[in-house]
Amino acid sequence: xxxxxxxxxxxxxxxxxxxxxxxxxxxxxxxxxxxxxxxxxxxxxxxxxxxxxxxxxxxxxxxxxxxxxxxxxxxxxxxxxxxxxxxxxxxxxxxxxxxxxxxxxxxxxxxxxxxxxxxxxxxxxxxxxxxxxxxxxxx
Numbered sequence: 001x002x003x004x005x006x007x008x009x010x011x012x013x014x015x016x017x018x019x020x021x022x023x024x025x026x027x028x029x030x031x032x033x034x035x036x037x038x039x040x041x042x043x044x045x046x047x048x049x050x051x052x053x054x055x056x057x058x059x060x061x062x063x064x065x066x067x068x069x070x071x072x073x074x075x076x077x078x079x080x081x082x083x084x085x086x087x088x089x090x091x092x093x094x095x096x097x098x099x100x101x102x103x104x105x106x107x108x109x110x111x112x113x114x115x116x117x118x119x120x121x122x123x124x125x126x127x128x129x130x131x132x133x134x135x136x137x138x139x
Contacts, residue, residue, distance in 0.1 A: 105124075105129050106136060109133055115130050
């Protein structure tokens, strides 16, 4: 009887060791593709950053070339500091700030307009305007 129990115990131990081995291989197989997928993604991000860096370097070199040309400055009668400011204005002041719908609704409500008038003026739903106002009141 003892021999029979030892044989069954040995078989159960072998099955458990085999199942642990299989589980270990499966977990390694699951973790390995993540590492292989991560490398190309990081490489593509790195390439994008390199391209942006090259564009920035070209833009800076163009601006430096414009600042270094004294003949053009004399023709326009623009000092060096103003020339840089004009280049900056021409390049970067095309940004436009747009007020969000939420802010527009709140400002019109503060001016005393009703929800119907706000919805008509902003071309949005009355329920949307009302919900935004109620949400703002709770804050």
